[in-house]
Amino acid sequence: MVTNAEQQRIHDNAQGKANWYRWGSYLSERQWGTVREDYSDYGDAWNYFPHDQARSRAYRWGEDGLGGFCDENGEVCFALAFWNGQDPILKERLFGLTNSEGNHGEDVKEYYFYVDNTPSHAYMRWRYKYPQQAYPYDELVRVNGERSRQQPEYELIDTGIFEGDRYFDIEAEYAKASPEEICIRLHIANRGSNPAPLDVLPTLWLRNTWSWKGEQPPGHLFRADAGIIQLKHPALGTRWLYCDAFQGQTPTLLFTNNETNCKRIFNSANPTPYVKDAFHTYLIDGDRAAVNPQLIGTKAAAHYHLTVPAQQTVTVQLRFTNQPVDAAFNDDFDKVFHQRQQEADEFYATLLPHASPDDRLVQRQAIAALLWSKQFYYYDVYTWLQGDPAEPKPSAFRLTGRNAHWQMLYAKDVISMPDAWEYPWFAAWDWSFHCVVLSLVDVHFAKQQLLLLCGKRYTNLNGQIPAYEWAFGDVNPPIQAWAAWKVYQYEKETTGIGDRVFLEQIFHRVLGNYYWWTNLEDKGENDLFQGGFLGLDNITIFNRSAPLPTGGYLEQADGTAWMGMFSLNLLRIAIELGCYDRVYRQMACIFLRHALSIAQAMNQIGQDNQLSLWDEADGFYFSALVLPDGQEIRIQVYSLEGLAPLFAVAIFEPEPFTLEPELKEDLDWLEQKRPDLFDNCAFLSVPGETERILFAIAKPDQLKRILSHLLNEDEFLSPYGIRSLSRYHLEHPYVLNYQGHSYSVNYEPAESTTGDFGGNSNWRGPIWFPMNYLLIESLQRYYRYFGDSFQVECPTGSGKYMTLKEVAQELSQRLVNLFRKQPNGQRPMYGEIQPFQHDPHWQDLLFFHEYFHGDTGFGLGASQQTGWTALVAILIQQLNDPNFYSQL
Structure with a gap:
């Protein structure tokens, strides 16, 4: 809906009437x-x-x-x-x-x-x-x-x-x-x-x-x-x-x-x-x-x-x-x-007509910074590898070195970058989070960006989406379908019309990536996935981008969870498209079956003594190390790896499962022939007028046990959000001894003290916005199914009980408070830097840091990682507008 001059310019540019974006x-x-x-x-x-x-x-x-x-x-x-x-x-x-x-x-x-x-x-x-x-x-x-x-x-x-x-x-x-x-x-x-x-x-x-x-x-x-x-x-x-x-x-x-x-x-x-x-x-x-x-x-x-x-x-x-x-x-x-x-x-x-001036300032600068991070990006990998006619021929090493297998990648576009200085190139999962925030102000550009990333000039012929410039072959979480669904739903809610052409285009473009994951990232062929790096740098005891020093491979709780989430997102898209074309109803059955199989693999002890990634004693998910001889060792590190299964949750209205014959028939058949699949996931329905169907990897009892860790201030819950690694590991580092070598991980709330990944990125304690945002969204989805009847203690041990909606709001407030002026007039993200806290020429100028100290909230890493930290703009929108994203 066009109600002001800037919206008119956005509309005119999208319609090709005036090139305001030149x-x-x-x-x-x-x-x-x-x-x-x-x-x-x-x-x-x-x-x-x-x-x-x-x-x-x-x-x-x-x-x-x-x-x-x-x-x-x-x-x-x-x-x-x-x-x-x-x-x-x-x-x-x-x-x-x-x-x-x-x-x-x-x-x-x-x-x-x-x-x-x-x-x-x-x-x-x-x-x-x-x-x-x-x-x-x-x-x-x-x-x-x-x-x-x-x-x-x-x-x-x-x-x-x-x-x-x-x-x-x-x-x-x-x-x-x-x-x-x-x-x-x-x-x-x-x-x-x-x-x-x-x-x-x-x-x-x-x-x-x-x-x-x-x-x-x-x-x-x-x-x-x-x-x-x-x-x-x-x-x-x-x-x-x-x-x-x-x-x-x-x-x-x-x-x-x-x-x-x-x-x-x-x-x-x-x-x-x-x-x-x-x-x-x-x-x-x-x-x-x-x-x-x-x-x-x-x-x-x-x-x-x-x-x-x-x-x-x-x-x-x-x-x-x-x-x-x-x-x-x-x-x-x-x-x-x-x-x-x-x-x-x-x-x-x-956006926020009734919010506080400080909330409006934070949101506006977050979005402004994201828009400033749109950059012209040019990289023709084939020419870069071969060299230019007027220049000396590059070393033969290049043809086997960095990005040598990405000769089809040709980028010459304006794209959303993580940071115009520190990361002046795209990163696939950063880019997807950017698009979700961009949809607040420019949904046409957000859709164009997702189609670009998943299009023929970027995606490998085998279906892999490039990770980032330093190593296109690394693997980032496959969240493009999630981002596309968010953008589609936001436009549908705000305009009353969903862009079905966009949704259909993105569905087909990410489908190749889905099959790349199923074919190449499941080494054990048991629906437990690897993924490797997955953007979480040094979160565990090994460098997941490299061959493991023990040999073998990891069955990753986060890699498997991302695939569960990927399956559910494609299921939702297929159901939406199935309202117009029955072919998509048949495809929805595939994603439903795969989501069920992934949930079973994570929760059930399989054949031949295969470990479940769910630890019943600890009430948490852990990755498993598969050694060359087939022996499995559970890596008992309390981290975002084990929280990621919460992302795989979806709420469905009952109509698709009752009115679409193919989906209903397949569901009935599965319930009859493979009841074990339903025993190992949350597949529940609520009777009555508000009947809905919940699908989630974590069942209600598992959810409560995970939340007891998540909401414990001595573990994950910081005054400013959820830590990437539990504070439990400050006093109890996890150590794996194997064949005379020791591998360990301990809680580090600030920058990494190791040289892994250059040392400027740390997932062993700091607060990272993208994962916090996904956790909040997952809690909102669970709440949409359970309502006020499902309550948990927050913080753990406080005696205070909250609904999942209230927990999501509490986490959102803590994250936004990183940027807000507190009663003492200071913004936690700036710590003891006095000009930013007291000088009128500094105090209202904001950085959007890459991550934040796990205990104090002090901003760390890249100072202008505006892309995914700009998610604070959506959190502010949700806190000030309770109907925002009500159906997402």
Whole structure:
């Protein structure tokens, strides 16, 4: 339903009436150090293309910059550059540590914030805190290198560089006057007590698409007039960047080419004297000959030299347009900002009209950050493996190394990324969670993203969905069908019409992945699945991405649970589609049978002394280690592995099972011939007017026993959500001794103290939003079946009993409280970082961390893992709107 201007833009774009999405915040914040740019012999991506080379070396597959935008094909880019007069490097991109430099893996060492954004990118705001002293590059590398994994990371704020408020708050504000015209304001605030110099270089350039094939640039930029840069491009036509005078002074226009400085990087001759790092050389080295005196090139900037008064704010104005403008900065310029900001306010007000101001702030920044994380992503694996005609041939190692079996993958799209600096590439299960949140504000884009991920250009011919850029062949949880069902149901509830074409398309696209799992991830052919890594990094005693040191394999509680959930999601979709086409009714029978078989395998002791993954003594699910001789050992680690079976729960209205002949006939036959299948799962129905059918791996008595662990504050229940590993293992580490070797896991609430997966990811105690969200949703489903009659003690041992709905709300409140200001005025996610807790220029700027300390809630890992942590936006919606997702 279209009720405001931003919704109209979303609708018009989806209908092809106006391409409001051509330009957006699609410019990545890090291209260096990525797999795409790695042409080393043995896949050493971080060191092959380090930060120090980024200013001088042209990228092959993308671009990066500060707070910028680009077109949907990443061919024309705009970003910001700054110099405080002290730094050794022109600040054109964010700095951070590589995986080997950080004592807890890679980590960005900057403070930047996604303040606002709308789905059409008609209004955007980005904030950056730039010190007035020399940026401490060497100190950050040195101190982090000296610290052990038992010590915290050494952050930029720890250097003291922000003391005395000696920094600039720089806010980039963008407002589209039309789909092809972007008004730009740079608000630069000097927070210090003394005037401070700042060079500002808004920069426009062409992505280098030509060098790799020995071609000429397809377009160029040149000076059209004082303060005006003109661009000509065969695909995007002619455009102008108008750069307003500041205090009566027209900015100096600088031009160079987006070409590698071969002299600096490779100690060889430059094919052109004007290269990528020319503006750095011009400004910091004082070499005026570094820029093209002919005022033409493929990279251009407007150079403003400012002196910003103490505790004052100045504004620089620009306008990027496809039409020449006589008066670029008249009253209409300001009106565009006022109108777009007002429209953005109206758009977000429709989500939570009656929520608290703080809840609205958290939700809006979460969604804005997710929208800022939409990035242009280009990776043609075949070409990357083979090499380019104008470049040296890559090492033969590449044809057997990373992603060598994914030559069909061809990505050239705007996609939702986990983190535009730390993870500037897709991860399949992150991406799916993003789509669920995106459906709140842009359901068309959410559907397009799911179809893209599961489409022919990404999915392997064998049906495997790629995991992430560093290893497409790893396995992430198969949640695409779940995400598609959520998106479909949300649109159906809010508009009254479900997109059956989308649902049918996604069904067929994930079906291949379903059979890939059933054929390749069930080594014992007993409906107990492996999966390996599954995105949960170091959650258990072994690296699940590698062959086990004991030999054999794991029958994973989480891998099996994901397949149970996958079966139920496909069952729901097949039933929905079966209302229109009986073929899907027949397919629904397959998923029903498989879900029953998986539940039986998890709950029943099988033949030949096969272990059940359910431990009746402990009331918990555990994975089992199958040794080469067939012996099985239960890995008794209390973790999300054993909570994952709760995800496999679905509620069905009775009509499909009574009105669809194929499904009813198959169900009746199974109940008659294989009653054992129903003995090992929760397959129940409630009589009466509200009759519903429950299917779940965990039966009611099992659910209660699992919840006694889940809701125990000495085990899983943290003040801020559910821990990934039980706190029980703080005093009771799990240890497996096998053939003279010891393998163990213990509770670690913060960053990992081991080097597994680089050490920057930890599933041994911290709170992770995606799994918490799925647990909450599962409890809501169970409640929809049991109602108020089913109650559990929460917290365990408190004597206070709650319905499952109340438990879900309690968990949601704890998670949202990570971000909310508490009665003491502090946000738990920021811990003891005083500026974020007390300074008015910091305290309402939010990070959406990768994960959170299991005891204190302090934000950890990637600081802008906006994708799945943006699930907080849905939790806030549910807490403030009790009817939201009522039927999902």
